Amino acid sequence: MLGRLNHVALAVPDLAAAVAAYRNTLGAEVTEPQALPEHGVTVVFVNVGNTKIELLEPLGEGSPIAAFLDKNPAGGMHHLCYEVADILAARDQLKASGARVLGDGNPKTGAHGKPVLFLHPKDFFGTLIELEQS
Numbered sequence: 452m453l454g455r456l457n458h459v460a461l462a463v464p465d466l467a468a469a470v471a472a473y474r475n476t477l478g479a480e481v482t483e484p485q486a487l488p489e490h491g492v493t494v495v496f497v498n499v500g501n502t503k504i505e506l507l508e509p510l511g512e513g514s515p516i517a518a519f520l521d522k523n524p525a526g527g528m529h530h531l532c533y534e535v536a537d538i539l540a541a542r543d544q545l546k547a548s549g550a551r552v553l554g555d556g557n558p559k560t561g562a563h564g565k566p567v568l569f570l571h572p573k574d575f576f577g578t579l580i581e582l583e584q585s
Contacts, residue, residue, distance in 0.1 A: 454534035
């Protein structure tokens with residue numbers, strides 16, 4: 452079911468400072484910020500060749516990233532994103548196996564314009580998993 456690792460997401464308290472660190476200190480190629488109101492975040496992607504690092508900061512009062520940063524003020528790893536060929540088939544297989552899909556179970560459009568779902572971290576050893584249709 453799982454394809455390649457699409458990205459590792461890091462929640463950051465200050466997106467501009469994180470971008471500066473990756474671009475200026477590490478010499479990385481960083482995309483322009485993209486607001487995703489449906490997900491309550493603003494994101495950038497750092498291209499590292501074989502995958503991407505997603506830097507995300509809260510957008511709006513109800514952002515789930517704000518709650519994460521309340522517990523982790525310096526930021527930290529938020530989730531792993533894996534590609535799947537058919538997100539609906541993956542969802543159905545996971546649910547049949549007892550895994551919990553967050554939200555209403557229907558894919559939302561992610562930062563790459565593709566359908567995404569999130570899986571409950573308690574079902575995957577404390578790690579929030581995002582699935583993105585490839």
